[in-house]
Amino acid sequence: MPGPLPDGEPVPPDGALPDSALHAVGARGFGVYVHVPFCSSRCGYCDFNTYAPGELPGWRTEGYADTVLAELELAARTLGTAPAVDTVFVGGGTPTLLPADDLARIVAGIDKIWGLAPGAEVTTEANPESVTPASLRALRAGGFTRVSLGMQSVAPGVLRVLDRRHSPGRAAQAATEAREAGFDHVNLDLIYGTPGETADDFAASLATAIGAGVDHVSAYSLIVEDGTRLAARIRRGELPYPSDDVAADRYLAAEAALTGAGFTWYEVSNWATTPAGRCRHNLLYWTGGDWWGIGPGAHSHVGGVRWWNVKHPAAYAHRVAEGQSPGAGREVLTAEDRHTEDVMLRLRLRGGLPLDVLDPAGRTAAEKARADGLLEIHDGAATLTLRGRLLADAVVRDLLG
The missing domain is CATH 1.10.10 (Arc Repressor Mutant, subunit A)
Incomplete structure (x- = not known):
């Protein structure tokens, strides 16, 4: 007997979309998201579709770019003629565990299939310890225009609670290396409200991010997700649950420090020094644009149809190799x-x-x-x-x- 259908309706084997979804593709912009599901270790707060060594039999990054390029070919057959790609965002996981040459091949593949619009924004996420001056130069030469670094905090105790591996100063150093490599647009991600974090801890993180000379900062309140190591520690009473009042105080501190340093909020959790520094890919999401998600667990939205790929990398790779859509389910939005x-x-x-x-x-x-x-x-x-x-x-x- 077949198992239960995934949430949503099934995706046709060839991934075909309703005609109603295709007639106005890109009217609000068109982007591509590429998911890279590999991490060198799992952070205690993370519930993303990612896999560290030991969590995934046969864990390997070799050949992953080829599978992504094969799914892009399938997507091109499904979508047909599409507008030029305004934004590309490579997320994860830790995309920069792939060689810079592989990431550049993915960007080149997107350009070959759909074409990158003039001035397209091309972003990769990165953990601070996963990049070097040489790899950042290679990424910049490979077509990336923006890098987003997971800083989270400079307080050693906070980094330990979050299970982050990088040293307190590494994120700011990596941001400097990115700017020296030719990236005009560099983001640092902060998390506030971690159990044990003090107001001084967060002030130091803000000061370090500002001092790194980046043009974008994101600051998010810690969310305790079910099934994570952090949630288990809180449930056992090892750590207190994050306080909403503390989170509000931290947000006000972020607004004051960033505004005082010349940043302007443009989305509740995001600040940039100039309009050009805003993350155009995320703005595409927030303003109802279309995007095609590539990779295991990636979500897509085209013309009011949302779908999501199978999560397990092996199942994803098998479907792509068979020439079938890796879509696990979809919904037509009312x-x-x-x-x-x-x-x-x-x-x-x-x-x-x-x-x-x-x-x-x-x-x-x-x-x-x-x-x-x-x-x-x-x-x-x-x-x-x-x-x-x-x-x-x-x-x-x-x-x-």
Whole structure:
């Protein structure tokens, strides 16, 4: 007997999309996400579809780029003619465990199949210890325009709780190496609210990120995901659960320090020094654009159809080798689904949410949120205030009724 179907409806073996999804591909931009599922070790807070040595029989990075390129060929047959690719984002995992030449081959493959738009943004994530000055120069020469480094913290105790392997100063050093390699756009990721983190710890992390000379900083509150090593430690009472009040204090500290250093928020958790420094790939997600996800567990969205690949790298590679879509399941978003996502995501942006997106009850709720100091309304758009950013999820719920 066959097993149960994955969540969502099944994906056709050839990955064919409904005609309705294809007629306006790229109207809000078109990007490619490439997932690299390998890590040298697993961080205690991570629940991403990644595999460290010992977690995946036959764990190896060799040949992975060839499988990605083969899935790209399948995607090209499914999508047919597509607009030029505005953004590429290689995430993981730790993409830079692949040789820089393999990552460059993937970028070249995307360019060959769909074409990179002039001035396309091409980003790779990296752990600070997984890059060198030589590998960063090779990535820059291979077409990458942006690098996003997982810094998280400079406090040794925080790094230990998060199971991060790099030294406290390595992330800033890697950022300097990236700029010297020719990257104009460098991001540092921070996590705040880790059990045991002090206000001084986070202030030091912010100061180090600012001092590294990067043009983008992301700062996220720690989320304790079920099934992670961190969740198990908290459940056993070894660590306290993160405090919402502490997280709010940390966010306010980030806003003050980054704004004071010339950064401007453009999404609730993201700051950049210039408009050019903003992550265009993430903006594609937040503004309802289309993207094709490549790799095990990668998600895609084209024309109101969302689908996701099988998670296990071996199952993924087998399907691709057989010339079949690696899609595990998909859903066709309803107009209500798309409206809900539009409100949820666009309200998080500094550009705000046009009020005409809302129904009458939503516009009434927006006026109340403005009166409560959670929204500003200018030129027909609602934008979160600083206090509103702390309560963004609640504001969204009110606007959606």
